Amino acid sequence: MLIAILSLLALCAGAQNHVFVETESFTEKGGWVIDQQSFVVMGSSYIMAHGMGRPVKDAATTVKFPKTGKYKMWVRTKDWAPFPKGPGKFEISIDGQKVNQVFGSSGSDVWKWYDGGEVNIRGTQAKLSMKDLTGFNGRCDAILFTDDLKFTPPNELEALGAFRRKLLNLTEKPVDAGRFDMVVVGGGVAGTCAAISAARQGLKVALIQDRPVLGGNNSSEIRVHLMGDTDKNYYPKLGRIVREMDNGDPGNGNADAKEYGDARKIAVVKAEPNISLFLNTFVNKVEKESDIITAVVGRDIATNQETRFSGSFFSDCTGDGTLGYLAGAEFRMGRESKAETGESLAAEKADDFTLGTSNLWASLDRDTVSSFPETPWAMQFSDEYHIDEAKADWQWETGFGNFNTITEAEKIRDHNLRAIYGNWSYLKKNKPAKYAKKELAWVAYIGGKRESRRIIGDHILNQMDIQEGKLYPDGSVTATWTIDLHFPDPKNSKYFEGQEFFAGTKHIKVAPYTIPYRCLYSKNIQNLFMAGRNISTTHVAFGSTRVMRTCGMMGEVVGFAAALANKYKTSPRGVYTDHLPELTAILKGETLAPQPE
Template sequence: MRYPAKTLSVFAVLAITLFPVPHAAASQPVEGVLVEAESFDQHGGWKLDTQFINIMGSPYLLAHGLGQPVADAETTVSFPSTGTYRVLVRTKDWVAPWQAKGAPGRFQLAIDGKPLDETFGTKSAKWFWHDGGTVEITKPEVKLTLHDLTGFEGRCDAILFTKDLNYQPPNDLSPMDQWRKDMLGLPAQPEKTKKYDLVVVGGGYSGMGAAISAARMGCSVALIQDRPVLGGNGSSEVRVWAQGLVRRGKYPHIGEIIAEFADSAAASPGTYEEYGDKLKEDVVRAEKNIDLFLNTRAYEVNKEGESIQSVTAFNTRTSKRTEFLGSLFADCTGHGEIGYLAGADYYTHEKGHMGMSNMWTWKEADTEKSFPDVSWALNLNMEDFPYPKRFHGEWFWESGFDKDPIKDLESMRDWNFRAVYGAWNAIKNKGGKDKHANAELTWMAFIGGPRESRMLRGDVILRKKDIVNKIAFPDGCVPSTWSIDLHYPKKQYMQKYPEDPFISQAVFDSRVDRRFGYPVPYRCFYSRNIPNLFMAGRCISVTHEALGTVRVMKTGGMMGEVVGKAAAVCTEKDCSPREVYTDYYQDLEKLMARKGVERRDTIDGEFYISKDSKELPPVIDAYIDPTTLPGLVIDDESNNVQFVGTWTKGEGLKGFVGNHYVYHGKGKKAEIHFKFQVEKTGKYEVRLSYGHHENRATNTPVTIHSPQDSKTVKINQRIKPPLKNGFISLGTFKFEKGQQIEVVMSNEGVDGNVHADAIQVLPAD
C-alpha cells in the first residue's frame, strides 16, 4: 500500500491517527500534582519502557520480574497545599484485551508507607485512570512507593492528585500533549539547540554508523536515542546478534566503523556482556563532533515548506523538551517515525509481515525452583512450542504477523509475554516438571525486537528481482550479504492459537551473493519527497521481500556509514541528498573509499588518522572458497556427498567452507557420506571442518572407510577446531589409487547437534 505525503500538521496527523477520542473538556489543567512514573527518584526493580510512546502517549514503568515481585520504586513529591486529594493512577490490566483472568500486573501505591486500599493493574483492557480513592495530605512533602505484587509486567504511567474530586483526566493522550505539559508546568517553548549539520534519530547500528561516519567527515552531529543504551536490537536489552558481512565489495572500507563496536555474541540471545553496551557508548562519546542524547524521544517534526527544520524531543526521565535544529536529518528509528511525522511517502506490508521477538534465557539452578500459577498465560503443553534445549528461547519466539506493525506493537509484546510464560508453565508445572524442578527463568527481553514496519520511499525502491537478478545500479554501494530471509508462522505450532501464532520459521531465498554482497543503491537512503531527509536501517526504500536481506544490523550500520559520508558531501557542497547522486556522486565515492578511521575535524579540514586509532582486527569472512584450499576438498554441497535423513543448511557460524554448512539433531537416524578417490597411491591426512558451538555434540562419530581398513573417531564439536580454516585431523591413512573411500558422519548416540561442512584430503608423504 502506498501512502501519499501528508498535508495536515504533524500534531493533527498524530491525534487523528492514533488518538481519535476528543477530550477537549477534560484536557484543561486542574489544581493538583501530576507525577510521571518515569520521573521517580528511584526506579527500584521497575523498568523504564519507552517503546510504545506513540501508542499510549508516554514512557512508563514496568514490573518485569519474571514472576518475582520487583523492588519498590520510590520518590518524594511536593504538594502546593494540604487537604483532600483524589488519587488516580494511569495503568491497565494488560491481559484484559484477551479476556484472560487473573490480572497478573497487580501493584499498590503507598503514600508515606501506607498502601491505598485499591489494587492497581486490575481493570480495563486499555490505558485509563484507575481511581484510587481519596487521601489526606497533611504536609508539604510525601513519599510515594510503587509496590509490585507479582513480578508479572505490572505497569504505571502516571499518578494524579487532584482537589477536584469529580475531575476526570483524559484517557487518550498523545506524546507530550498540552494537558500533560500544563499539568507538569513545562515551559511553553522547548529549549533550542544549535543548528547541527546532521540530526540522527535512532541509536541502533544504522544510527551509530551515520553519526560516527558524519562526525569523522567533519559534520556537527546530534544523535538522539530513546533508550539508556545504544545498539537497538543489537543491545543487551534485545540481544539480536549482529549479522551481515562488512568490509567487502566495491568499497571495502565501508563497514570498518561498524567493526569497531559490533557485538561479539556467539548466538542470539547470548549474554549481557557479549553485546558491549559500554563499548558502543564509549565509541560514540569519543567523537568530539557528536552530541549524544540518551533517554530522549523525538515526537514532533517541524517543517518549512517540504524540508524539515527541526525535531522536538523530550527526556524520558524528566520530560524536558528540546528542539533540535538541523540542516539534514537521518531517520534511523527502524519504524520510519521521523519520515512519517514529516509526511514522507512510505509503505507498510499490512498482512503477513515479519513480527516482533522477545527472546528469553533460563538455567538449571542448584536448588529446586517453583513457578506460580499463570492461568492468564497461553495454555500451552510441551508439544505446543519448540522445547528450548539450549537454555534459551531464540529468535523464532515471534508474533504479530497480521497485526498493525505500528499501532499493535504493545499488544505483540504482551502476547509474546503470555506465550513465554505459558511455555515456562508447561516446563515447570506440566510435562517438563519432573525433569526441570531446578530450572528458572534468568532473562526475557521486555524491549521487543521488531523486524518490519514502515519503509520510507526513495528514488529507487529495491525489489527482490533486482537482487536475485543482480541488477547493477550505478550507485550500488552497501553490500547486502544476508539471504532473503522472511519469517512466517510455523504451522507445527499454530494449531492452538491460529489467529495469532507465536512461533515463526525462516524461509530463505539464497540467491544473494553471500561472498561479496549485493550492492544496495544509495538512492534507497534518502526520501523522494522530503528533500533533506536520509534514512538507514530497516526503514529504507525496499519492498517487503527485499527487506529480508537488508534488514540485518551490520548491513544497516553500513547504510549509516554511507549516509554520514553523503551528509558531509551535502554540507560541503550545500546540496540535497538527491543532488549527491545527480551532481556530486564522485565526491561521495571518494569518501566511501577512505578508511573508517580517517577523519577531519571540520568539513573543510585536512584528513588524518589519529595516533590513538586502533588497528582493526583482520576480516573474518563467513566463506572459505574450497578452490583456494590445498589438497582435495569435498564440500557438503558437492556431488560426491550423500545424505541420509533431512539435514538443515546453516550460515550463522562464520568461517565455513563453500556457501553453507549442514547440521542435524539427535533422534531420527542421519548420516552424511563424503566420497572420494585419490589419484596416487600413498599416505594421506584426512581432515574434517566444522563450526563449534555450545549446542553441538561432544561425541560426533566420524568413520573413515577404505577397502583396507575402517576407523572411527569421535569429535567434540563444542571445541574450536585446532587447524587453520576450521579443520581437525581425523588421522593419516594409506589409500590406493582409484579406490572408493568414504568419510561418514552420523548422529548415532550423540549428545547434541552434529555439524558437517567439508572434508580435506592432503598428501602425507
C-alpha cells in the same frame, strides 16, 4: 475595585489544585523499568514491574502539594492480561500508609484512570511509593491528586495529551540543544554508524536515542546478534565502523548482558569530539519549511523535558521511520502485490502483513530446585504442544499482520510475554527432570522489531535487483544476507490460530549485491537521509537488507554523503546527481572524505 478583588479571591478559592505525577519521573525506580515503546500512541512512557515472576523492589518519589487536606487520587493503569483478572497487581502507599485498593487487575486491558479514593495529605510533601505484588509486569502511567473531589481526569487520548502537557508545563519552549550539521535520530547500529561516519568527516552531529543504551536490536536490552558480511564489499572502506561496534557473535538471547557490548558502543561514540549524544530522548515533533526539515523536538523518557535540535541534514535511523513519518515523507508498510512489483516472491494481493517482533529470553542452570508460579492468564500449553527449549532464538516472534508493529507494540510485547511465561510454567511443572534446576534468568521487555515503515527514496530496491545482482552506478553497500521472509510456523498456527508467536522461514540465497545510494534518502523531503531497516525497498527486498551489519554500512554511506552535501551546500539527491563520482571515490578509498568548509 472592591467587588473585583472579592470576585478574584472567590475564583482563586474555588480553583482546582491538580498534582500530576508521571511514574517514569520517580526518583527511585527500585526494580521497575521505563517502557517508552508505546509513546507514539500514549504520548508518554510508563514504568513496569518486570520481575519474571518475582516481585521487584518498590519505586518511590517525593511529591509536593500546594496545601494539606483531602485529595481524590486517580491512577492510570491497565490489566494487561485479564483472565478474568490478570497478574499485574500493585499497591500504592502515601507516607507508608497503603491506599485501600489494589491496582492493575481490573479485568480491563484498556489504559484508563482508576479511582483510588480520597486520601488525606498532612504535609506539603509526601513520599509516594508503588509496591509490585507479583513480578509479572504490572504497569502505571501516571498518578493524579486533585482537591476537586468531583473531578474526573480525561481518558480520551487527545484530551489527555493536552491535560498532561498543561500540568507538566510542556507548553513552554523546549531547551535549545543548538544547531548541528547532521541530526541522527535512532541509536541502533545503523544510526550509530551514521553518526560516527559523519562526525569523522568533520560534521557537528547530534545522535538521539530513545533508550539508555545504543545498538538497538544488538543491545543488551534485546540481544540479537549481528548478521550480514562486511568482508565481501565492492567498497572495502565500508564496514570499518561496523567492526568497531561488533562485539563478536554471541548468538541470540543469551543471559549475559555483557556479551552484547553496550559499553563498547558508548565508548566509541563518546570518543568522537564532534558527536553530542542524547540518550533517553524520544523524538516526537518535527519542524519544517516546505519540504525541508529545520528541527526536531525530543522528550526525555524519564523527566519529560523537551529539547529542540536544529540542523542542516537529518537521518532517520529509527527503524520505524518515525522521523520520516512526522516529516511527511512518502512511505510504505506491508506487502506489495506481484502485479505492482513483478516479484515472484511478492504477495498475490497487497496487504498489511509485516514481519513480527521478538522478545527473547534465557534460563540458567542453578544448584537448587526452583518453582515458577501458575499462569492461568498466560497462553496455555500441553503435552501435545509446547516448546521444549531452555532459551529463545529468533523464532519467538509475534506480528504477521495480526498486529500493527507500531501502534500495537505493547500488545505484541505482552502477547510474547504470555507465550514465554505460559510455556515456562508448563515446562517447570511437567518436565522436572530437565527443568527443575533451571531458572528463568532474563526476558526482554523491549521488543526487537523487524519490519514497519519503509521510507520511499528515488529508487525502490526489489527482488530482481537482488537476485540479478544489478550493479547500479550509485551502488554502495554490498549486501549478502538471504531473502529471509518469516511466516507463522505451521504447527504453531494449528494450536494458536490468529495468535501465533513462533515463526518459520525459507532462506533464499543471493549473491553479493549492492544497494543503490538512491535508497538511502527520501524522495520528497529534501534533507532527509535514512539508514537501517526503513530504507527504500519492497517488502521482499527488505527480507535481505534488514540485518544489522548491512544496516550499519548504510549508516557509514550516509555519513560520507552528508559530508559531501554539506561541502557543496546541496541535498542528498544533489550528491547523486552532481557529485556521485566523488562519493564513489570515497567509498573505494581512492580519496579522503571531504572536510566541510
